[in-house]
Amino acid sequence: MSIEEAANPLQAFTKALQGLLFGFILVVFSLITIDFGSVEIGLTFLPLIAIVLWPNRASVSWSLVSMFLLGLFMDIVSGGPIGLWAFSYLVINLVIGENVRLGMGFLQSYWWFFVAIVIAIGLLFVLGGLVLGHWPRWQGLGFDMFGALFVFPIFYWLKTLVSPFSSTSSSRRTIL
Amino acid sequence: MSGFNRSDNSRLTRRVVAAFLILLSLIIILADKQRQASIKSGHLSLDDPSAKVLGFISTPARGFGNLVRNAGHRANAYEENIRLRAELARLKGIENRVLDLTTRLKQYEKILAVDEEDTARGKKIAARAVFERHGPFVHSALINAGGDKSIEPGFAVMTVDGFYGHIVRVGQSSARVLLATDLNSRISVMSRRSGSRAIMVGNNTSRPTLRFIASGADWADGDQVVTSGDGGELPAGLPIGTAISTKEKTPKVELYTDGKAVDWVWVYPFKPIAPPENDELKPTDMTK
Numbered sequence: 001m002s003i004e005e006a007a008n009p010l011q012a013f014t015k016a017l018q019g020l021l022f023g024f025i026l027v028v029f030s031l032i033t034i035d036f037g038s039v040e041i042g043l044t045f046l047p048l049i050a051i052v053l054w055p056n057r058a059s060v061s062w063s064l065v066s067m068f069l070l071g072l073f074m075d076i077v078s079g080g081p082i083g084l085w086a087f088s089y090l091v092i093n094l095v096i097g098e099n100v101r102l103g104m105g106f107l108q109s110y111w112w113f114f115v116a117i118v119i120a121i122g123l124l125f126v127l128g129g130l131v132l133g134h135w136p137r138w139q140g141l142g143f144d145m146f147g148a149l150f151v152f153p154i155f156y157w158l159k160t161l162v163s164p165f166s167s168t169s170s171s172r173r174t175i176l
Numbered sequence: 177m178s179g180f181n182r183s184d185n186s187r188l189t190r191r192v193v194a195a196f197l198i199l200l201s202l203i204i205i206l207a208d209k210q211r212q213a214s215i216k217s218g219h220l221s222l223d224d225p226s227a228k229v230l231g232f233i234s235t236p237a238r239g240f241g242n243l244v245r246n247a248g249h250r251a252n253a254y255e256e257n258i259r260l261r262a263e264l265a266r267l268k269g270i271e272n273r274v275l276d277l278t279t280r281l282k283q284y285e286k287i288l289a290v291d292e293e294d295t296a297r298g299k300k301i302a303a304r305a306v307f308e309r310h311g312p313f314v315h316s317a318l319i320n321a322g323g324d325k326s327i328e329p330g331f332a333v334m335t336v337d338g339f340y341g342h343i344v345r346v347g348q349s350s351a352r353v354l355l356a357t358d359l360n361s362r363i364s365v366m367s368r369r370s371g372s373r374a375i376m377v378g379n380n381t382s383r384p385t386l387r388f389i390a391s392g393a394d395w396a397d398g399d400q401v402v403t404s405g406d407g408g409e410l411p412a413g414l415p416i417g418t419a420i421s422t423k424e425k426t427p428k429v430e431l432y433t434d435g436k437a438v439d440w441v442w443v444y445p446f447k448p449i450a451p452p453e454n455d456e457l458k459p460t461d462m463t464k
Contacts, residue, residue: 031307044311061193080312083202086201
């Protein structure tokens, strides 16, 4: 298994910070709820875009720490149980991390984003049931999934637009 | 290098970091579940800066939303003006009746020597709802006033339309409001028409349900739902919404705040009524 971090440790660390910054921005956007009268569509799963499109050649250890911090930030600003999103982001990264990279095509990214959401929903049901003692409303999560999938192309385009300096090599992100 | 090359070493480091962080997340989840003081204080200390940051970020979005809403209002200004004039004429008559009834009520109270003055309520505290969160588990809002304005957990939060929620956590300059729609929200309510009691239970939808209704209770479609004050946690009479019947037999409440943009809110200070065992007589009272 090849190690695909940047040779320069500072550069690898900076790339992890780039991912964290992008994640923070997405967390802020994820707080938006679009009200259509009887239906409310949230963007809860938006920060998963940052996990799926994490910069190539970022320091793996710092990326893990960044994702943990990103999850904690999400937990705090959303007022939910602390640690829930931190755990979810780490697990999602470990599960799908080897299959995603910024340089891959739109459809592939879209597919892995969908997979990430499905894993997140599964974790929310299991952990939510254990932490709060009741299951989250699946309709709400369904609407949120729809909302996140709807806006994904916009953020994908923005991410690829502002990352011309990121590595475009087809190398895969190596997690462990 | 004692059997390890650089690649093996860094791979091991990654595994250790990943395992440590996952374990740490699980510990945090469990600690938060038990509401340990350290986690709570950490949550509180981060609520204040996030309220400030989100308040700053939400300003342009709020401005844009207001612009769109105001454009709609301006388009309907003429019709709105006619409607408001008619309503003003109608309310003038009602105002006279209210004044008349208030005077009469005071006279009756004087005759019966009833002291109904509600001393438990303090002055309303104005605050701005920085943002509202409708997540998979929590429906809450963050307001930009906290301990610095003497806000305490349990205080009711109102908008111009009606009951919004109650304070669950207070920071120095921010507070978190648990919305009436939240899954954990339980509010003692009554029908203003019949006085029938119920508990309004949040269900993470825009329409909470009315539960624990007595068999002979008189609830009808369109009844105004207000806080009952039972349990002494919230003041009585705060308007919440309108009762509506559903197919599932349990009536629901259409909240007055539903679908309305929430900007400014008012926090209602209220001293909960303590049970006698927790409300000991002071020596001076005993001597009296």
